[in-house]
Amino acid sequence: MPVISIYNRCNNKCIMCTNPDKFWNGNKKEFNLSFLLNRLDRFYQGEKEFLEIHRDSFSFTGGEPTLSPYLIPLIEKINALFYGKRVICLTNGRMFSYADYAKRILQLGINLELAIAIHGHNSKIHDSITRTAKSFVQTTKGLHNIFRFKKKNHTIEIRVVMHQLNYKFLEKITRFIKKEFPSIDRLVFIFFEIEGQACKNIKAIKVTYSQLLPYIEKIRTFLHYFPEVRFYHFPLCVLPTKFYPYVWRTLPDREVSFLNNCRGCNLKQFCLGVHKGYLKYVGDSEFKPIKRKINIQEGCNWHHPILKVNP
Ligand code: SF4
Structure with a gap:
């Protein structure tokens, strides 16, 4: 839009x-x-x-x-x-x-x-x-x-x-x-x-x-x-999985970064990344790659990547 x-x-x-x-x-x-x-x-x-x-x-x-x-x-x-x-x-x-x-x-x-x-x-x-x-x-x-x-x-x-x-x-x-x-x-x-x-x-x-x-x-x-x-404005790794279906990606690529850590993250393709302002003024210590398998139902809207987290 x-x-x-x-x-x-x-x-x-x-x-x-x-x-x-x-x-x-x-x-x-x-x-x-x-x-x-x-x-x-x-x-x-x-x-x-x-x-x-x-x-x-x-x-x-x-x-x-x-x-x-x-x-x-x-x-x-x-x-x-x-x-x-x-x-x-x-x-x-x-x-x-x-x-x-x-x-x-x-x-x-x-x-x-x-x-x-x-x-x-x-x-x-x-x-x-x-x-x-x-x-x-x-x-x-x-x-x-x-x-x-x-x-x-x-x-x-x-x-x-x-x-x-x-x-x-x-x-x-x-x-x-x-x-x-x-x-x-x-x-x-x-x-x-x-x-x-x-x-x-x-x-x-x-x-x-x-x-x-x-x-x-x-x-x-x-x-x-x-x-x-x-x-x-939520990277997935800062939230429990039950909140994933609420998460939307609304920031442009130029405003976010993925960290070296993110390379090993199972959910990187569904994640917003981290706002550059947050990395500059707060830091990167909270962002940890998600290594476990999470069974999700993908959405077809890029902005709303996860519709459901299956048990
Ligand atoms: S580790 Fe990186 S890609 Fe994975 S959820 Fe966190 S910010 Fe997103």
Whole structure:
């Protein structure tokens, strides 16, 4: 799917944001309407990226894409050029706290997927991560408005990015989501990516896979409540096999490495590898080749390599 950053402003200041400092500066031409519309035309004409990678959807990111004054014209353009294609919007959800806005976007008649980040189960945790007062109240109100206007062709995903400031509350966050938003289509747990602002703030947010694991174990009994659960950014050897069916590969090759150790690993062909930022800021001591035979059922989607672990 083509991933298109449509705006370089955000109303949150998330401590683990992966955008670099210079991303936020100035009015850049790549966020003008004419430039963005042109980009979509080039996809239509067969730009390499679009032809080679998945053709099923477009993904809008930012900054915060809902702050872009061009979100609606861009969605309309996609609908005109690629009728029926899914538009995925990665958002903090705050704009949807305005009911009129939520209604306008959800009445556009497109296959829309909204992926909304929740960082905590209360304002204290969430707002300390977004470093923005009232962001929790707006995001949760936004989600409630989305469910008010949601139609059948809409998919609602909640994302939890895990790091030092929230990993110990994972169970509470999962319970909160289950109670407050029982109709979500997908819940995604993301191990934080160490790049951009996250490098600068690494001392405040650093957590290791080993530290996180006991808290992942605690949420296991809740996972079946959700129609779909995914884990992003997990090398297989840091997880017990029971979690493998949740693991998705979503990072590009250029951002991950395989270690010398990995050569002897039975599951290397199904593994994401290790994010380069993690190797630089945390190290490689946790990654051990899987030598035993594990009977898995392979998926046919490269991004979701393991469907089931057989006993
Ligand atoms: S040893 Fe390497 S290939 Fe094997 S699961 Fe770990 S990171 Fe992946």
